[in-house]
Amino acid sequence: MATLKHIASKNSDYTAIEAYLVYQHDAFTGNQLLDEHGRPKLRESYLLDTLECGDFSFATACLLANRKYGKNTQHGDIKSHQYIISFDPRDAADNGLTMERAQALGLNFCKENFPGHPAIVCTHPDGHNHSGNIHVHIVIGSIRMREVERKPYMQKPRDWLEGMKHSSTAQTMRHLRVEVMELCEGAGLYQIDLLNGSKERVSEAEYWARRRSQLKLDRENAALTVAGQQPRQKKFETVKDTLRRQISSVLYRATSFEDFSDRLMQQYGIAVKESRGQLSYLPSGRTKFIRAKKLGDKFDKAAVLATLQANAERKPKTQFKQDTIGKLIHIQSRMTEGKGIGYKRWLTKHNLKVMAQTVKLLQEKGLTDEDALNQRIAELETKYHDALAVVKDLEGRMKTNKELRYHVAAYTSTKKIAQQSKAAKRPVAFEEQHRAELTAYRAAAAYLKANNITKLPSPKKLEAEYAQLASEKAKFYKQYKEAKEELLKLKTAKQNVASYFREEEPAQQER
Template sequence: MAATRLIPMHVNKGKTLAQSLGDRTDYAKNPEKTDKGELVTGYQCDPVTVDEEFLLSKRQYEQITGRRQRHEVIAYQIRQSFKPGEITPEEANRLGRELALRFTKGKYAFLVATHTDRAHIHNHIVFNSTSLDGTRKFKNFWLSSIALQRINDLLCLENGLSVITPKPYQERAKRTAYPRRIKNRDLLCDAIDAVLQKDPGSFDELLKELQALGYEIKCGKHVSVKGKNQSRFIRLSSLEEGYTEADLRAHFLGHRQHKPRAKQSFRAEVRPFNLVIDIQDKLRSKGAGYQRWASVYNLKQMSKTLLFLRDHKIESLEQLNQLAAQKIAERDELLASVQQSERRLAEIGTLKKHIINYSKTRPIYEEYRKAGYSKKFLEAHREEITIHKAAKAAFDALGVKKLPKVKELSIEYAEILDAKKRTYTEYRRTKNEAQELLLAQRNIASLYAAERKEKEPDLRKEEQSH
């Protein structure tokens, strides 16, 4: 089990950039803590001159970009701590290097120093904030610490080590120093949902309700809205589907139904992960059956499956099978709805075509009938008469007794097409979720099948002995 922490490093008060880099890297390389320097390795840098090489890359950055580095992060430190007695110092150093490579994608030089001065072996990984090519700085993105922990969990699973119990990601997100910023667009969409629940009679009444909530409205070529704490107006036409000005006007005209944004699935309460713990123990045992299984199966994929089960609160095979069956049924139902819409759209398209053809050729056919179905008239107007007969045959095949208006069909076509687009978006999301659950089922089945094969020789010996 390994815990990680990402720490931005700044210039120390009263010291220069070079002195600060030297102090930080010297502490990490301390010979008394790193077996006289044997447990210190570097990537794209020499551990002896690492601070000078970091400093040189920063000077190159200033020359290439023309930007001066003031009050910025000079480097980042990753602390990676392992469970006592679970790993050797050499193996810990190797995993520290692999963690840094995956997290930085090999674009930043770093130093890995493994300390053994405490009961738990831990790594101090210092990587430069300036890239190797000197063109960019490392961006400490939102929830980067959580991304680091997930990469670390995958590494531990791939190497037969235990991982932290399943709460950390949500808990770490809550403890993040910088609270997550809610976008003004999301707040506006939530406000529109709240107003629509009051069932206003028109689009103008919707705008008045938004004004009552403190929003400033600007009407011109485009309707724009600005909240109390906003510096700029937001065009309704730039919002997501269902919240644009056109969508909201269509809602009040009865051409479409407004649906609030879908909530994220898998929000179950935190419960013990029996299945996860069971699989984790099997991965750590590394028996002969495991070795045979690992030779034909992707261990990294199985590690990702374990994290998937944990993140989605799946604690048993029964729960996994139930969720998969439920999601597959939902997927199939949405697909059937999409296919039904497509059939109706094709039917409307065919019907509109034949109605237009029928109307255009009707005068010719009336003359043909008045002429007593004359062969001479037929030869002169064969194309128009053939089109007219084909249209009548199509109406009979579709069971149409009274021809609808082309305008009504066009409105129906637009409504069905709009509904189909929304359903298809939901179908694709559900399909991806179903595929993830099915993949987890197959991965777990492969693991347990390998275990059964491993036990078969022992069972045969017991049967023969009896």
């Protein structure tokens, strides 16, 4: 599950990034941590190499490039770019990922994608969140110091000519994300789809604001606990966190855009507007709208309209009012809490109503005999657990069927392109042009091979099998639900009878 993050820096002090990679820093302030002698503390473990720097350090190589080509002279110029490849914490234990192996992958990634740029490649064993994820920092000077061979993904002269500056465009990031996905696939590491965005997008600034505020809140809560007070809030929410939660709570109940906007305004005072095909939200108390892309892909126009349409098409579930019975309340235990005589009268009436419901239920079921009641409860428990086991089994088979249908469809739709790649006159260019399709084909082929599927099943047969499984699940789920409801009623009735006679005995003795 490797991820890729990009950071552009306008800092003209090129030694600062190397110091960050080598020495320990405070995660919140960014300041170097010092030892008892006032000297910077080295990181406990790291691997660092430089590329395209010649006999010079990274900082010197970048400064020489700036002077040679007369660039990066203004304060607002981007001086360097940093790309961070963060691997899944499980890769170390499950797939044998070590720092040395990650460093080698990072060096090769840098050579392939940033040729001609002075670069630092540094691997750390863990991140600031201490999740155990090995990650690689790739820092490049913004100016290319030599002309390189043009590759298929390079679209403009600045991508290969000497003296040109690197530009991290949307097309560049898409290419690099595909490269990371293929890197993980080739190395046998965990991976995710990096091309389809994030449902809830958290920026670097929001992430650190959340962490700093959470740390402050934890300290305040600790002080309240010591003072014997109960903390009111345990998890800190940013303005965007709160906005995401409020929009989500409305989005899954609304059935039209008008309904969606009206509910947001009535319940939370949030205004929503559409501009140039994009949605923006204005929380109560703010004067500037927050664009949907700052919150995540699930809040943009296409995703919102799709959810609203699905809500409108979903058939309302028929709700049956179930005859329920309440539970007896132990009067004496409640009276010891200092309740008044009026509360005791209310409890007495409540218990009389509950017992009337209990007796009526047992008479209707013909279970006024204790042995018959216990036998019926045992039968229902058996029926409940058997039906639940069947439902779980059917759900697992439905999930497997769904995964197989997905991979069969992907394999079928991309197989022709995979065959064309073998006969392509320019394999590298063809690979780059159809990178997404070929990646989907290889993933589907790997799934079929892992499951020993040599002959593709018919999609229609798979759909029919899924429909049959869904029908069986509905039947057994109905049995499970009915058994559960009746079981809960009878257990409550049995408990009420036992509680009633336990409370009646001391009352009779007192009289």
